[in-house]
Each structure stands twice: as C-alpha cells, then as structure tokens.
C-alpha cells in the first residue's frame with residue numbers, strides 16, 4: 001500500500017547506539033507511550049508538518065490524546081530531537097553556533113537517523129512493535145526549510161536513508177497564512193529563532209508545496225487549513241488521518 005510504514009533492511013541496516021538526554025533549558029516535548037499493549041502487528045508513523053506558528057504542536061497533542069483514548073498505543077515525539085545531535089541543532093537555532101547551510105541540513109538528517117534508530121527510544125523499533133508514532137516534524141521539514149538555501153534534490157538525497165527506513169503512513173500539513181503564523185510567533189515566544197522571519201516563512205511554505213508536488217504519488221499527504229479554531233482543525237485531521245493511524 002502506498003504510504004504505508006516500511007522498514008526494509010532495518011535489521012541489517014545501521015544500528016546507532018546513542019542515549020537520550022534533553023538539551024539544557026529546552027523543553028523537549030515527548031509524550032511517551034500510553035502503556036497499552038499493541039494489538040496490531042505494526043504501528044504507524046504519522047508526521048505533522050507546517051511552518052512555524054502553524055499550531056502543529058497543539059495538533060500533535062490533540063491527535064495523540066485522541067489515539068490514546070481509542071486504545072491505540074501511541075508515542076508522541078518531535079524533531080529536532082532531544083538527543084545529542086538535536087541539542088546541537090538547537091544551539092544553532094538559538095544563534096549560539098554558526099553553521100554553513102549544507103552542514104546544518106546534514107545535521108538534521110543525522111538527527112533524524114538517530115531519532116529512528118537510537119537504542120533507547122528509536123521510533124523505527126516502536127513502529128515495528130506496533131506503536132503508532134506521532135512526530136512533530138519529519139523529513140518534509142528538511143525538504144522545505146533547507147531547500148531555501150540549497151537544491152531540494154540534495155536535501156532529498158541527504159535523507160534517502162531515513163526515508164528508506166521509515167516512511168509516514170500519512171503526513172499532515174497544517175497550512176497557515178505566514179502573517180497569521182508571524183503574529184502567533186511574536187505573541188508566544190520570547191526569542192525569535194533563525195527561521196522565524198516573515199519572508200522566510202513565506203519561502204518555506206512555498207517549498208513545502210514544491211516538495212509535495214515533487215513527491216506526488218509517492219507520499220500520502222493531507223493538507224488542512226490551519227487558519228481556524230484548533231478544535232475544528234483537530235476534527236478534520238482526525239477524519240483524514242485517524243483511520244490510517246489505527247489500521
């Protein structure tokens with residue numbers, strides 16, 4: 001089935017042994033599992049995407065809670081991760097370290113590989129166990145954000161191993177107007193991160209659509225209008241992706 005989670009060659013692939021650990025002073029959102037036993041052979045990966053200020057973190061929470069209430073074993077997570085590479089990425093985002101855009105893109109790809117395969121809470125193993133993993137950002141974030149500074153094809157290539165290991169059953173893109181996103185960012189955050197400038201948001205949004213177009217027929221993408229009340233958006237996401245997550 002197109003878009004189904006696949007783990008080809010997972011066991012003969014690379015097994016990266018890395019511990020977890022939150023970046024100091026950074027709130028790492030990790031919902032953990034709800035502790036229920038898996039009744040399905042395999043779980044699913046559901047990825048949430050959107051420009052900053054799209055409200056995707058709220059939707060990840062609402063969607064994961066709803067899955068949990070339905071009795072589906074669920075693990076909520078995010079990228080950049082709270083693992084060592086993710087912590088380094090956050091230092092770059094805070095402007096503490098400068099990094100050439102291609103190096104930064106490679107770092108995100110490496111963080112994603114660690115997210116998939118790390119020994120303690122690698123999500124590839126969780127999906128294999130039957131847990132549905134809901135992630136706040138996955139490889140489409142890389143395609144969109146980094147292709148502003150380098151050819152998208154190179155970003156896709158840099159993430160080829162990740163995509164080969166685990167493809168989302170569905171990618172939910174929460175589409176918001178960059179002005180609305182910018183207003184939300186300015187209201188909610190003390191510090192503006194590297195990408196949170198209006199023109200940048202506009203460019204990144206365009207790149208998301210370019211990536212969806214480029215991978216049409218290869219990825220299961222659902223686009224929802226994020227310029228509405230959160231509960232309304234959550235209902236639409238549930239209609240569109242709830243069934244896939246429970247299959």
Ligand code: ATM
Pocket residue numbers: 052079080093108136137138139141142143145146193194195196
């Ligand atoms: P969150 O705001 O969703 O925590 O993401 C942090 C930043 O990381 C976000 N931009 N800002 N500001 C998007 C950026 N990012 C990338 O540039 N590439 C990626 O692959 C991912 C997962 C995130």
